[in-house]
Amino acid sequence: MSTYGNVPSTPSPGLCPSCRSRPVAKGFKHCSRSCATGGRTAPSTPKPPPPPVPPPASSTTSTPSRLTAGPPVAIILTPLRRVPLCPVCEAKPPNPGFKHCSIECAIAEKAVKVAQPVNLIRMWLCETCGQKLSASGYKYCSPECSRKALSIEDTMSQLSIATTSTGPRKCIIEGCDKPEWKAGSKYCGNACRAFGVILQLDPACLLCETFPKMNRSYFCSASCSNKSLDNAPVLLSVPDGHQALKTVTDQWNKEWKHTPNPPQIRFMWLIVQNRALHNAFEARLQAIDASYKFKAEGMFPANERRRWHGTKRECTVGDPGTTPTGFCQSPTCSMCIVMQRSFDKEKCAAGSMFGKGVYTSGTSSKSHGYIKQVAPSKYRAMLMCRVLAGKAKKLTQADHNLIAAPAGYDSVRGVPGGGLNYDELIVYDNNQIRPLYLVIYDSS
Numbered sequence: 001m002s003t004y005g006n007v008p009s010t011p012s013p014g015l016c017p018s019c020r021s022r023p024v025a026k027g028f029k030h031c032s033r034s035c036a037t038g039g040r041t042a043p044s045t046p047k048p049p050p051p052p053v054p055p056p057a058s059s060t061t062s063t064p065s066r067l068t069a070g071p072p073v074a075i076i077l078t079p080l081r082r083v084p085l086c087p088v089c090e091a092k093p094p095n096p097g098f099k100h101c102s103i104e105c106a107i108a109e110k111a112v113k114v115a116q117p118v119n120l121i122r123m124w125l126c127e128t129c130g131q132k133l134s135a136s137g138y139k140y141c142s143p144e145c146s147r148k149a150l151s152i153e154d155t156m157s158q159l160s161i162a163t164t165s166t167g168p169r170k171c172i173i174e175g176c177d178k179p180e181w182k183a184g185s186k187y188c189g190n191a192c193r194a195f196g197v198i199l200q201l202d203p204a205c206l207l208c209e210t211f212p213k214m215n216r217s218y219f220c221s222a223s224c225s226n227k228s229l230d231n232a233p234v235l236l237s238v239p240d241g242h243q244a245l246k247t248v249t250d251q252w253n254k255e256w257k258h259t260p261n262p263p264q265i266r267f268m269w270l271i272v273q274n275r276a277l278h279n280a281f282e283a284r285l286q287a288i289d290a291s292y293k294f295k296a297e298g299m300f301p302a303n304e305r306r307r308w309h310g311t312k313r314e315c316t317v318g319d320p321g322t323t324p325t326g327f328c329q330s331p332t333c334s335m336c337i338v339m340q341r342s343f344d345k346e347k348c349a350a351g352s353m354f355g356k357g358v359y360t361s362g363t364s365s366k367s368h369g370y371i372k373q374v375a376p377s378k379y380r381a382m383l384m385c386r387v388l389a390g391k392a393k394k395l396t397q398a399d400h401n402l403i404a405a406p407a408g409y410d411s412v413r414g415v416p417g418g419g420l421n422y423d424e425l426i427v428y429d430n431n432q433i434r435p436l437y438l439v440i441y442d443s444s
Contacts, residue, residue, distance in 0.1 A: 106191035107198075172201065187212075193220075203243050206236040206270055218244070218270055228272045233340045234324040235269040235317075235438060244268070248384060248437060251306065251364070257422065258365035263442040266379060269318055271339050271435045281386070284431040288390040288410055302388040306436070307360030307425050309383045310370035311335055316377045318440040333374075335381060335438075343433050353419070354395065354412050355402025357426040358433050360387055366422040379440045387425055388432040389413070396420065404428045 016022050018035035030036040086094050088105035100106040169180045171188035173195055178188035186202075187193045193211045197204040202212035205220035207228050212220060218236070219225040228234065238245050245268050256262035288294075288302035295301045313335040315328035327336040334347075343358045352359065361367050364382070371380055390410025396418040405411050405428050414424035427433050 103191055103194065107195050172196070173199075200241065203241075204239070206238065209239075229275045229278060231324075232272045232274040232278075233327065234272050235322065235326065235339070236272060236324065238268040238270055238437070244270075244437075248439065251384075252439070252441075255308075255363050256365045257363055258368075262364065263380070263444060265439055265441045267318060267320070267440040269322070269438040269440075271383075271438055273340070273342060273434065277342050277434065280431045281388075281434050284429065285388055288388055288432075292391055294390075303390050303392070305362070305387045305389050305425060307362055307385050307387045308364050308367035309338075309358075309360045309385050309435070310367040311338065311383070312372040312374065313381045314374040316375050316379075318381050318438045319377055319379050335383070338383065338435055339438065342435065343430055345428060345430055351400055353398045353400065354414060354424070354426045355400055355428075357402065357412070357428040358430070360385055360425050360433070361423055362425070363422040373443070378443055380443050382439050382441070383435045384437040384439055386434050386436050387411075387427060389425060389427075390432070392425070402426075402428070 014023050016024050016029075016031035016035050018030055022031035024031055028036070083093055086092050086099075086101035086105050088100060088108050092101035094101050098106075100109070169183075170176070171178050171180060171192050172186045173188075173192045176188060176192055178192075180186060181188055187196060190211070196202050196212055197210065205211055205213045205224050206218045207224040208220060210220070214220060217225065219228065228236065245265075248268060249265050252265055253262050285302040285304070292303070294303045311334040312332075314330050314333035315336065316322075317326050317328060317336055317339075327340055330336065345356055345358050348356045348358065367382055368380070371382060373380055388410065391408070392411045392413040393406045393409040394413050394415050396415050398419055402412065411428070411432065412424075412426045414420050414426065416422055
């Protein structure tokens with residue numbers, strides 16, 4: 001009998017004869033099937049068994065210990081399945097159903113394709129709930145939100161793809177081969193819409209400054225339009241290059257009829273007033289147009305005009321550094337009062353040429369003569385207004401007693417000649433005029 005120290009080479013009673021380290025299974029000769037079939041082999045040099053554990057002192061009978069020392073247990077680590085990451089930032093997983101983690105990364109990938117710089121754009125959310133990401137190419141996150149915001153007809157038109165005789169039209173972003181998501185939309189989805197603003201293919205929404213504005217609107221969606229009304233009164237900066245600024249500048253220069261040449265416009269702000277003022281103006285517009293049907297004759301509804309109005313500015317609202325709610329609280333700053341609460345014909349100076357009304361002019365240089373700048377500033381400020389002229393009564397001679405438009409008319413149009421050198425447009429209903437833009441220009 002060979003020995004290793006004082007330990008016999010034969011297995012101890014109760015141990016598996018193959019591995020010589022684990023006890024046999026009850027009713028079997030080996031500890032496991034592996035040992036029974038020869039899967040395990042006994043160690044070439046047996047190790048000494050652990051010392052027996054003594055029984056408790058209070059025990060009167062000795063019982064064999066069940067504690068035995070076994071071989072080290074091998075822990076097999078299964079490699080974790082790799083979670084797919086956004087292909088742009090490679091830091092976050094993509095949103096369910098999307099390729100990227102956010103619209104910023106989606107835009108960045110398109111920018112790489114056409115080698116254009118990109119600014120980070122805020123994440124596009126569902127226009128109805130404002131909580132979840134909208135589905136790719138749509139304004140809403142789900143059919144439920146879509147049905148809440150749109151009629152069935154509008155919903156079906158948004159789900160359709162623009163087609164032509166040669167097939168679907170493609171997105172206008174160079175390098176993108178996807179079709180338009182809606183007839184006439186020009187883009188395949190939100191990422192390309194935002195990229196179109198970056199490339200200056202379309203003017204941006206004045207609120208989110210992320211997506212192209214809708215036709216005949218300053219905003220990209222009903223959601224942004226409603227948000228601006230909910231936060232009113234506010235001033236929204238109109239950026240350089242925006243079509244609205246170009247249009248106003250052209251009208252400013254064309255209608256400046258005094259010498260010297262017109263001063264340069266430096267900044268322009270869109271004036272958003274509260275929902276009550278907005279709705280009252282729209283209701284008056286509909287009422288006037290229903291009477292004369294200007295729109296049916298190819299004119300603007302209610303014969304709407306854009307006219308200038310000069311008044312007193314005690315502060316520097318509109319100058320560089322102005323915030324969206326940067327109105328002063330002075331009770332005598334006519335500029336801030338009008339922008340926040342609109343016009344009041346009762347403030348009209350006594351003895352005005354055409355009575356007590358709200359006066360505007362199409363001649364920018366004429367309105368410039370009515371401004372008064374109180375706070376030190378190298379700029380001057382003027383309002384461009386929306387005026388519902390409706391059916392206007394032309395007058396060349398003064399009528400100081402007017403407190404309302406002549407019978408059968410909605411406004412008075414002062415025509416040059418007689419005692420008037422430049423045109424005037426006067427309304428006698430406060431809901432026929434609203435300030436539209438705050439225009440900031442050089443003082444000289």
